[in-house]
Amino acid sequence: MTDETPRSDDEIKRAVVDRTREVRVADGDPVGEQLLEDVSVEDGVVTFTVVFDRLDRRLSERLSDQLRGAGLATEGIDHVRIEAADAEAPESGLPVTGVDSLIAIGSAKGGVGKTTITAALARALDASGLEVAVFDANVYAPDVPDLLNAEGPVRNTPSGRPQPVDADGIEVVSLDLIAEDGPVAWRGAMVHDVLKDLLGDATWDDRDVLLVDLPPGIGDAVYTIVQQAPLDGALLVSTPTDAGVRATERTGALFTANDVETIGVVPNMTGTGTEPSPYDGDGRELEDAINEDAAASIDPVPFDPALRTPTACSFAEDGSPGERAIADLGETVASFVAGRGGSRAPEAAIDLRGLPPATCRRQAVTELAAADGDVSLLCRHDPEELIDSTESALTADGNRLERSDVTDLGQEGWLLELETESLARSASPA
Known part of the structure; x- marks a missing residue:
């Protein structure tokens, strides 16, 4: 039987x-x-x-x-x-997929607590309910794994792409989770290649926000990411010192020159907490000194030893002064990310982006047939050419294109909403 x-x-x-x-x-x-x-x-x-x-x-x-x-x-x-x-990769020199918003955190001066801010902010955003990832772009001294208790190694998918490490719900990729041979003198093309391999090729899994911890200075790694990655915004971190302000101004100018919006200036390790600060001033004047066009004003983050171990922080209302300041910073970043609106593409749209030309045209026609004549498609480059070729194929099969609406989705490509009708059916008497 x-x-x-x-x-x-x-x-x-x-x-x-x-x-x-x-x-x-x-x-x-x-x-x-x-x-x-x-x-x-x-x-x-x-x-x-x-x-x-x-x-x-x-x-x-x-x-x-x-x-x-x-x-x-x-x-x-x-x-x-x-x-x-x-x-999903936007058209940039360093495309990133699986992420709704990409935020860089930088300062040209070392020692301002930028990596600590990055790790603590990641924890605060995760606690608020966002899906978070962190990329450690400091190829010279990668410290993010230690602050987030991320343990390697980073493994590859069957197709050879890096798979981020899970650190209590936060995805992390860092050279420190891969390199086993000690310090390397990274230069020029080497830096670009390692950033492409680790940031651009990583299989980020549906993250609301990816924080990129930039190395100090304005070197190859910083230029590569700011000029080539699809950044949505940036945070500038500075201590309330003249040297910190001058250095952070240079980083801010680089962001501005490359059309990367500054979310805000984070005054860090200021003297507004219960612990004495090694720096003078409360940091409230830093926004005007560094970037008065920042999208938001950010309250100072006081010098607080609790932030040295972000994984032990609660970021709740009854937390330490530093924890509360980071929680407020998290709300500012979350609001910025929400304002970006994420993807504008309908979830049901068929993704033709990245397909070779003939495959793209053939897939469009077969999707129309499978959907009984009404379908939404995502594509890259010249949607009118795809519409024309699809219409020709439909006519040859005894159908016609009744409707073709095109929406420009910016970096996401084009949304095509197509509807077909059988020529035999349209010719039938009412």
């Missing part, structure tokens, strides 16, 4: 993966060559998430066709969806 029990999605997925192992690409198959970031199956739809940036266009198109064939040849699969592993 034949077993007619429907197969589960997991069983169908295993069958699909077995089929893909029969596909020949490069010197092996897509699984063995680590060209598939993910394979998922749900309700008869298989989604292949492909690492296209390791292939040229010809091989990318061929692989897409072969994966589509392997999927449709599997019992239980009605529709194949091809997505790019870096689909």
Whole structure:
């Protein structure tokens, strides 16, 4: 007697993966060559998430066709969806995916407590309910892991991308969690490559905010991130000293020159707490001295030994003066992030970003067919060209494009909302 029990999605997925192992690409198959970031199956739809940036266009198109064939040849699969592993990456020299807002924290002067502020702020934002990540960009003296009790090593996904370490709910990536050979004299292109490998390629998992702890000074690492990463805003940290102000002004000028909005100036280790401060002044004049155009005025963070161990801080109303100041700073940053609104793309939109051209056009047509003629698509570059090519393909199949609305989503690309109608149906008498 034949077993007619429907197969589960997991069983169908295993069958699909077995089929893909029969596909020949490069010197092996897509699984063995680590060209598939993910394979998922749900309700008869298989989604292949492909690492296209390791292939040229010809091989990318061929692989897409072969994966589509392997999927449709599997019992239980009605529709194949091809997505790019870096689909969400904004168009920048150092793209970052899986993050709604990217905030840099910097000061050209060392010793102002910038890393402590970063770690404490991460904990405060996490306590407020946000999904938080921290990237330690200080390739010369990475200290974030110690402050957040993050333990390595950073491991790679099957496609070779760094997987952040979990530190009590906060995702962390730092060279300190990878390097085992001691100090390295990082220079120029080396710095760019390591930042791309660790920040741009990391598999950040749906984070509301990613804090980037910049190294002191204005060197290669700072220039690379400020000029090439898709920063939404920045915090400037300074102690209430003339040297601190002069140094932080230089960092602020770099942000401004690269159109990165300054959220605010954080006066740190001021003499407004219960502990004596090594610096003079309460820091309230620093905003005017460093960047009077900052989006928000930030109350000083007093010199407070409790902040030396951010993982032990509560950031509650009954906390120490430093903890309360960081909690207030967290509210300011959370408000800034909320004002950015996150992604403007509808969750149900089909993501065509990052696909090779022919695959993009073919996927648009097959999505329209699968959705019975009404679909939302996300794409990069020239949406009118995609509309024209889709319309030509539809006409050849006896359909026509009835509606095509285009919305510019800025760094996210373009949103296309398309609706089709059968030419035979439209020609039928009422």
